[in-house]
Amino acid sequence: MLTRRGRRASQVLVLAGMGGVGKSTLALWLAAEFRRRGRPVWWVNVADSMSLRGGIVEILRRLGAPESLLRDVNDAAPTAADRFWTFLAERPAGSRNALLVFDNADVPSVLAADGTSTPADGAGWVRKAAGSSPW
Numbered sequence: 726m727l728t729r730r731g732r733r734a735s736q737v738l739v740l741a742g743m744g745g746v747g748k749s750t751l752a753l754w755l756a757a758e759f760r761r762r763g764r765p766v767w768w769v770n771v772a773d774s775m776s777l778r779g780g781i782v783e784i785l786r787r788l789g790a791p792e793s794l795l796r797d798v799n800d801a802a803p804t805a806a807d808r809f810w811t812f813l814a815e816r817p818a819g820s821r822n823a824l825l826v827f828d829n830a831d832v833p834s835v836l837a838a839d840g841t842s843t844p845a846d847g848a849g850w851v852r853k854a855a856g857s858s859p860w
C-alpha cells in the first residue's frame with residue numbers, strides 16, 4: 726500500500742481478528758506512514774451508523790462537498806455511499822492518494838449500502854473507487 730502509486734494503488738485492505746490482536750495499532754502505524762509521506766489520512770469510527778455518518782460528513786466538509794451531499798449522508802439516504810464515492814472520483818483537492826480507515830467495524834452491515842446487505846458487494850461504503858467492485 727505504501728509503495729504503489731496512482732490509480733492502480735486504489736485498493737481495499739481488511740484487517741480482521743479478535744479484539745485486542747492489534748488491528749487498530751497496525752492501521753495507526755500505516756496512517757503515520759501515510760502522513761509522513763504527505764498523504765491525507767481519514768479515520769472513521771464505524772462502530773455504529775451514526776458515528777460512520779458523522780465521520781463521512783466531516784471528510785466531505787473538509788473537501789468542500791456540496792450541502793446536498795452532506796444532507797444525504799446525514800439523513801442516511803440510500804444513495805449516500807454512491808454519491809460519496811462519485812464525489813471522491815472527481816479527485817477534489819486534498820483527497821489524492823488518501824488513506825481511509827474504517828475502525829471498529831464490529832457490525833459489518835453498518836458499512837453496507839442499506840444496513841442489511843454485505844459491505845463486500847461494492848454498493849456500500851467500502852470500495853476501491855467509484856463504480857468498481859471491491860477486492
Ligand SMILES: Nc1ncnc2c1ncn2[C@@H]1O[C@H](COP(=O)(O)OP(=O)(O)O)[C@@H](O)[C@H]1O
Binds near residue numbers: 742744745746751
Ligand atoms: N505488535 C504489538 N506488540 C505488542 N503490543 C501490541 C501490538 N499491537 C498492538 N498491541 C497492543 O495490544 C492492545 C490491543 O491493540 P489494538 O490495536 O487496540 O487491537 P484491536 O484494534 O485489534 O482490538 C493495545 O494495548 C496495543 O498497544
Ligand SMILES: [Mg+2]
Binds near residue numbers: 748749829
Ligand atoms: Mg481496534
